[in-house]
Amino acid sequence: MIQLYNVHKRYENGVVALHDVTLRVREGEMVFLTGPSGAGKSTLIRLLLCTERGSEGQILIGGRNIHALRDDSVPFLRRNFGVVFQDFRLIGRRNVRENVAIGMEILGLPRKDIERRTEQLLEALGIAHRGAAFPRDLSGGEAQRVAIARALVNEPAILLCDEPTGNLDPTLSREIIDLLSEVNRRGTTVLVATHDAALIERYGCRTLTLEGGRLTLDRPRRDAVGLEASGLGASAVGTASAAAPPGREATQEPAEAP
Amino acid sequence: MNPITRALYFAGAALRMMRASPWLNVVSVLTIAVSLSLCGLFAMAFFNAHALIRDLGSSLTIQVYLADETTPERAQAIEQRLRGHEGVRSVVALTREADRERNRKLLDPELLEGLDEEAIPGQPVLELELDSALASRGDLERMVEWARQIEKVESVEDVAFGAERLRLLFAVLEIVQSVGVVLSLVLLASALFFVFSTVRLAIWSRRDEIEILALMGATRRFIRSPFLIEGALQGLLGAAVAIVAVGLLHLELEGLVRDVYLLNVQPSLLPPGMVMWLLVGGPALGLVAAGLSLGRHLRV
Numbered sequence A: 001m002i003q004l005y006n007v008h009k010r011y012e013n014g015v016v017a018l019h020d021v022t023l024r025v026r027e028g029e030m031v032f033l034t035g036p037s038g039a040g041k042s043t044l045i046r047l048l049l050c051t052e053r054g055s056e057g058q059i060l061i062g063g064r065n066i067h068a069l070r071d072d073s074v075p076f077l078r079r080n081f082g083v084v085f086q087d088f089r090l091i092g093r094r095n096v097r098e099n100v101a102i103g104m105e106i107l108g109l110p111r112k113d114i115e116r117r118t119e120q121l122l123e124a125l126g127i128a129h130r131g132a133a134f135p136r137d138l139s140g141g142e143a144q145r146v147a148i149a150r151a152l153v154n155e156p157a158i159l160l161c162d163e164p165t166g167n168l169d170p171t172l173s174r175e176i177i178d179l180l181s182e183v184n185r186r187g188t189t190v191l192v193a194t195h196d197a198a199l200i201e202r203y204g205c206r207t208l209t210l211e212g213g214r215l216t217l218d219r220p221r222r223d224a225v226g227l228e229a230s231g232l233g234a235s236a237v238g239t240a241s242a243a244a245p246p247g248r249e250a251t252q253e254p255a256e257a258p
Numbered sequence B: 001m002n003p004i005t006r007a008l009y010f011a012g013a014a015l016r017m018m019r020a021s022p023w024l025n026v027v028s029v030l031t032i033a034v035s036l037s038l039c040g041l042f043a044m045a046f047f048n049a050h051a052l053i054r055d056l057g058s059s060l061t062i063q064v065y066l067a068d069e070t071t072p073e074r075a076q077a078i079e080q081r082l083r084g085h086e087g088v089r090s091v092v093a094l095t096r097e098a099d100r101e102r103n104r105k106l107l108d109p110e111l112l113e114g115l116d117e118e119a120i121p122g123q124p125v126l127e128l129e130l131d132s133a134l135a136s137r138g139d140l141e142r143m144v145e146w147a148r149q150i151e152k153v154e155s156v157e158d159v160a161f162g163a164e165r166l167r168l169l170f171a172v173l174e175i176v177q178s179v180g181v182v183l184s185l186v187l188l189a190s191a192l193f194f195v196f197s198t199v200r201l202a203i204w205s206r207r208d209e210i211e212i213l214a215l216m217g218a219t220r221r222f223i224r225s226p227f228l229i230e231g232a233l234q235g236l237l238g239a240a241v242a243i244v245a246v247g248l249l250h251l252e253l254e255g256l257v258r259d260v261y262l263l264n265v266q267p268s269l270l271p272p273g274m275v276m277w278l279l280v281g282g283p284a285l286g287l288v289a290a291g292l293s294l295g296r297h298l299r300v
Helices: A041-048 A071-078 A096-107 A111-124 A140-152 A170-185 A197-203 A225-229 B003-020 B022-058 B072-083 B096-106 B137-151 B164-205 B207-215 B220-259 B274-297
Strands: A002-010 A016-025 A030-034 A056-061 A081-085 A158-162 A189-193 A206-211 A214-219 B061-066 B088-094 B125-130 B156-161
Touching: A002 A041, A016 A041, A016 A056, A016 A206, A016 A214, A030 A041, A030 A170, A030 A197, A041 A056, A041 A158, A041 A189, A071 B207, A081 A140, A096 A111, A096 A140, A096 B207, A111 A140, A140 A170, A158 A170, A170 A189, A170 A197, B003 B022, B003 B220, B022 B164, B022 B220, B022 B274, B061 B072, B061 B137, B072 B088, B072 B125, B088 B096, B137 B156, B137 B164, B164 B207, B164 B220, B164 B274, B207 B220, B220 B274
Parallel strands: A030 A189, A030 A206, A081 A158, A158 A189
Antiparallel strands: A002 A016, A002 A056, A206 A214, B061 B125, B061 B156, B088 B125
């Protein structure tokens, strides 16, 4: 689903944000991307979203090389993604329903379909009663649920989450990751950038560690013990990466050539 | 969404943006309205001055006085020569007697009592009526120059061409035109700048929304359309206000000209098509300003 081959990102001021990163995330996987601040997690997400372009290397999304993607094709690539941010990035002028509806308005869906799908999602995420509220009136947990609803509204193939629990307390953080795991269980590929070691430990998903722009560790998914402890089914996530040996060094080449 | 629903969606988004910063939009609309009103007034002044010149031009004549001893054949030859000249509508030839008879009618009968017939002035004369197509000062100057050349023709004694007032009017009109064009351009530029700034502020206050829309896969057209419509709507509203303002002023002026100066203004002081020009020009101005602002300030 996501393949990176020898990706470098060097800024004009000489700072190297990513250095020779090669990795592969399979369809339906849930992967944590971790590392200290400045390790390159957010840069990697920005490269996937094409808000920045890599300096070298190849990035394939669903088999499509995005390195040479023309600017006017970028919006259509982005429709494959749902994006969730640490600071929620809800639009203050729009209420919860209107925030969730944006993605469908972009696609030009009929008003009736937009309303129906919005209500369904708010119901599923337990925030239907907050539909008319504005972002300023929401708690952190509610705001992040709205952000997740907005990201999922067009049923994206990939959900990218940049520190989605960064502004939440541990209980709410677990709720949000449980929610993302549920989304993943339904077939969406989920990539979560976080530096919350406790969460990573608790969920035991495949974990990619970035340090100083280099991918230093690709730890495969721990067996279902951790997931059961969190109340999720054993069939939850990452079946494709489960067979890989634990602690595999990240420098290993992906199986398929670009 | 079909194209109409889509257009309505963008218009709704534009109206929401305008509602979010009403005062800024009011200032923008008023600036456009003032600019377009003054442009309209200049157009009105120019149009009416031209109409006046056309009227005056159509009553212009050149009198070519011939020497007393000019033979009828010579007079006819000169008449033929003048008749063929561009800008001459008709030539009327008066004999010495006919000219004298006309002068007699112009003079006070009491003055003429007991006066010798020979004392009443009379001279063979060719009267040239000119076309009303004297559209510019250049046309008039060419005619004045031609009148000077006629004076040099053999048997021509004098040429009278009462074009001085018209020349003055042309000069005034040229000044009005130059001032009008410069002032209109300055006003339109200021209106352009106001819309430009309004859209810039709208972009700035919506940068979070723009970023999210872009990340969710909105195309450039989707993001830009509401801003362009906002600019066009400002222009349309400004044009509507300008039309009402110019219309009211026009009614006042027409009444004044008719009742106070007792002039018959037909059919109207308002240039034809001006309403349409304002209705097209206003939104076009807004659209251009919004487009420039988006090009300069929107990075998606």
